[in-house]
Structures are given as structure tokens and as C-alpha cells.
Amino acid sequence: MPYRLTVIGTGYLGITHAACMADLGYDVLGLDIDADKINRLRDGELPIHEPGLEPVLRRGLESGRLRFTTSYEEAAAFGDVHFLCLGTPQKAGEFAADVSYLDSAVESLAPHLTRECLIVGKSTVPVGTASRLADKLARLAPVGDEAELAWNPEFLREGFAVQDTMNPDRIVVGVRSEQAEKILREIYQPLGDIPMVVTDFATSELVKTAANAFLATKISFINAMAEVCEAAHADVNQLSKALSYDDRIGGKFLNAGLGFGGGCLPKDIRAFMARAGELGADQALTFLREVDAINLRRRARMVDLARELAGGSFHGCTVGVLGAAFKPNSDDIRDSPALDVAVQIGQQGGLVSVYDPIALDNARKAHPELNYATSAIEAARGAHVVLLLTEWQEFVDLDPEELGSVVATRKIVDGRNALDVPAWRAAGWHYKALGRP
């Protein structure tokens, strides 16, 4: 393994990338400015929940191939290839992405670059960012054009991050030289025969945002159908099932429910619209405004359904909320539909009790005003309405009789169309779901 790698930014993406690259046999140095996170990682403790990642992290540490630092000087001296895995969140009060973390990482790294190296951006960025960062790198790196930039967007899914990193559908690289392409091909060669699309910077950046825009659109499409089904007394689950047999459509991302959230889709479609506006191509993406609006309307509809079941007002009403993470098998609560609904109900006077198998600590930090329970049963105890908002398997497997024995009234809204409806109705539950009669 000739190349020594650094991974700059050890969040959801960076930790996974660093640990998996070490597992492939590379010597890897992970860098973050969060010293507490780095100390935990050095101790083999994952600061995030990601199934299957902890053993990979531990193997890396034990083999000596994976180390962590907070020093840019050390990283610059160590790495032949530096992967940039910084966050690109939505700017406060705007749709645009905040790419300042990437700028700051390049500004910290570049002045220490005194030997040939490749810097590889993996973050999701507005098109044009790579080109701008390449100029910055050229200005700041003492080694000049011996420090080159490439863009290699990441498509991993939280909850399947290790699997997706070790066996990606495709690898996309935006490069400006054959040398950069050659290095990236060599680095990913141990993954096997993965389709690789080699392109320019702008196309590589756009592939990622286009993929997320498509996925968000598919989810909002079926949720728009759910709205129509509600008006027409039709069943969106059956509709979706019938559509899914058409292999031009396919069944993935076609489950109606509370919609998408998380640290990627919502902010990525907004940043895409903002960037298209700057480029004078805003008309091309006006449909994404609708995609976003449909998505947010599902949250409002969920609150309305819960209020209806509560008898028209949340005052004096206890609401048991199952789920805080934006999706199962993750502790990520960024833009979580579940927490958004819980907060709105709390603001409307409901006494909300939230339970999530993994995301409670994150939820508590972000929303200390809510009440948190230690189990699904505790969250539901005394509830007038129970809401299933994140489809953890543990919730899908709940026994309707057992849960029914602790609630004040057997009323449930299934925000993810995940429960076995006949079983819940047979146990005397008043069952409601989005998009179904």
C-alpha cells in the first residue's frame, strides 16, 4: 500500500471513510478540530451510532494503521492523499450551503504542504466549490501545483455506511489530470470492480446533488399521492405497491409517510436551488421548492392527525412519541421529521414523551424542553395518543396488547406505514396512518 491517507473531518462520513480505508490496508490519520471527538476515537469509542463501524474502528486502532490527531502540521507531513470530509450544513436563514468548514480546512492544511500530494474533496458541495478551492490551494500551498485537488463525492447511507463504503454502487471522480485519476483508481482498487465515472469538477459535484434531488423527489412524489389518497379515501400503500411492480418506477423510496429529513437531503436540495439561482438556472429547479413543501406538509399533517385524535386540542393531552432519529439505525437527529413533530406538539400544549433506542442523548441536547422516556412502554404510559415517527424494528415489533395495557386510550398514528394494521385494530386500537383511509 504505497499511499498514506489522511481524513480531515471525522463526522459521520469521515470516521467511516477513515476506518474503512485502514481496513483495506492503508495507513490512515484522521484529523478533527474537536479534541474531545479525537480522544474518544483514539480510545476506540465511536461518537456516532453506525451499525458495524465500531469493530472496523477497533481493528484499525489495534493494527496501528489508524491513528487520530488534531494537528494539521502532522497531517500535512504524513499524507500523500488528504480526504476532505467536512460538513456543509445549510446557512442560517438561507437555503445556501455553508462551505466555510471546507475553506477553513484548506486554509489550515495548505500552508503546511511542502511535498507532492492529492487533496480529495468528499463533501457534498455547491457546483463550483472544487474549482474555487483549487485556486485557494494553489495560492496557499508552498509546494505549488504539486498539491493537486480532486473531487470524489460520497454516496454512503447512514445505517449502511460500512457496507456502502466497502461496496459502493459507483465511484465518481472529478479530476484535472491523469495523475489524479491514476491515484484514485489505485486507492479504490482493493474494493474490486466498481464502476468508476471519471469527469470534470463541476459534473462530479453535480452528480451528488442530482442524486439527492432525485431521491427527495421520489419520496415527495409518493407523499403527494398520499395527500390525494387522503382526499379521495384511497390507500397510498396499495397504490405504492402497485406502482412498484413497474420496473421503470421501482419500489425503493416509494413508501409514503412522514417524509425525509437528516443531515443531507433537505439541506442538499435547498443548496441546489440556491446555487442554480446564482447560476441563472433557477427555473430548472423550481420543482424542488414543491418537493420541499410537500415534505414539510407531511409533518404538519401528522400534527393535525394527532390533534384530531386528541379531540381537537393538545391541552391536557399526553402524547407518546416513538422515534427521534431521522431514520432507523442512526442517532442522527439533524432535521429529523420525528423531533420536528414532537416539538410542534409540545409548542401546541401537548405533554410529549419521546423514546428512541439510540438518539435520545442527541435529542435531549437539541430539545431539552421535551420529556424523554427510557423505553417505548414508558413513552406510551398514560398517553392519549401514540405516534410512531421513526420505523425502528423495535417499534414495528411492539405487541399492541402490551402497549395497549399502559396507554390512557388506544389511539395510534403510524407515521411510517410500518405497523401490521389488522393486528393493531384487532387489539382495539384506533389506528390512523398518512395517506390511508
Ligand code: NAD
Ligand atoms: P459531520 O458534521 O458529522 O462531520 C463534520 C466533521 O468535521 C465534524 O466532526 C467537525 O468537528 C469537523 N470539522 C469542522 N471543522 C473542521 C476543521 N476546520 N478541520 C477539521 N475538522 C473540522 O458531517 P457529515 O455528516 O460527516 O457530512 C460531511 C459531508 O459529507 C457533508 O458535506 C455531507 O453532506 C456529506 N455526506 C454525508 C453523508 C452522511 O450520511 N452523513 C453521506 C454522504 C455525504
